[in-house]
Amino acid sequence: MFSKKHLIPPKHGKASLHHAFLPRRFWLFLSLTLGQILLITLMSAQPGEQSSAFSDWVARLLGIHVDQEAASETVLLLGLSLRKFAHLTEYAVLAALLLLTLRAGCPWPSAWLVGLALAGSYLLACLDELHQRWVPGRSGQFKDTLIDGIGICLGLALTASLIWLQHKRQKSKRSLRCSRRPAAKPTDTAE
Numbered sequence: 533m534f535s536k537k538h539l540i541p542p543k544h545g546k547a548s549l550h551h552a553f554l555p556r557r558f559w560l561f562l563s564l565t566l567g568q569i570l571l572i573t574l575m576s577a578q579p580g581e582q583s584s585a586f587s588d589w590v591a592r593l594l595g596i597h598v599d600q601e602a603a604s605e606t607v608l609l610l611g612l613s614l615r616k617f618a619h620l621t622e623y624a625v626l627a628a629l630l631l632l633t634l635r636a637g638c639p640w641p642s643a644w645l646v647g648l649a650l651a652g653s654y655l656l657a658c659l660d661e662l663h664q665r666w667v668p669g670r671s672g673q674f675k676d677t678l679i680d681g682i683g684i685c686l687g688l689a690l691t692a693s694l695i696w697l698q699h700k701r702q703k704s705k706r707s708l709r710c711s712r713r714p715a716a717k718p719t720d721t722a723e
Contacts, residue, residue: 558636565629569656572622576660580669587615616679623680624687627653631691642695646688653684 578586591614631649638645657680661672 554637558633561629561633561636565626565633568622568626568629572626572656572660573663575622576664576670577667578670579667583670587618590614590618616676619676619679620683620686623653623657623683624690626656627684627687628691631688635695642692646692649688650684653687654681657681657684 575583575586594614627649630652631645634640634645634648635642654677657677660680661674661677663672664670665672
């Protein structure tokens, strides 16, 4: 996470303050997180007709033909499921990116970072649904925040599991390297 080199600014050269204190991966993850927030906001700002047209385009891309006028109940349910899956996925990605950003920039315990990522992502989901109440043809719904919450939990669980596996693998490599070192030769002491 943080090492002493991140806390001490460089002595020579012109380095900006943020490079002296935070690693590059923090800025990468922060950029990706902000990009995901922007994508979610732009998708939510689409009026109802435009959002439906985009969902239909995605469905056709996946090989699902949705004709709103002559569609059967099954096809309409499939289209609705596709939209809810999109909610779940976009917030799973957001939560994962937010956790990686926090992990790269904060020296706090992992459980706190997961809690912060959970709270921050869910707050954004609630704000997104609130925002949709003022978009023509859209409605903010509490059940969508619950679906977003499921996505957030799945994203955090997957990301935390991958981080744990990576940490475990690195730890086993370190212990393997230590066990391969030749034992120190005892020194002969003549009495």
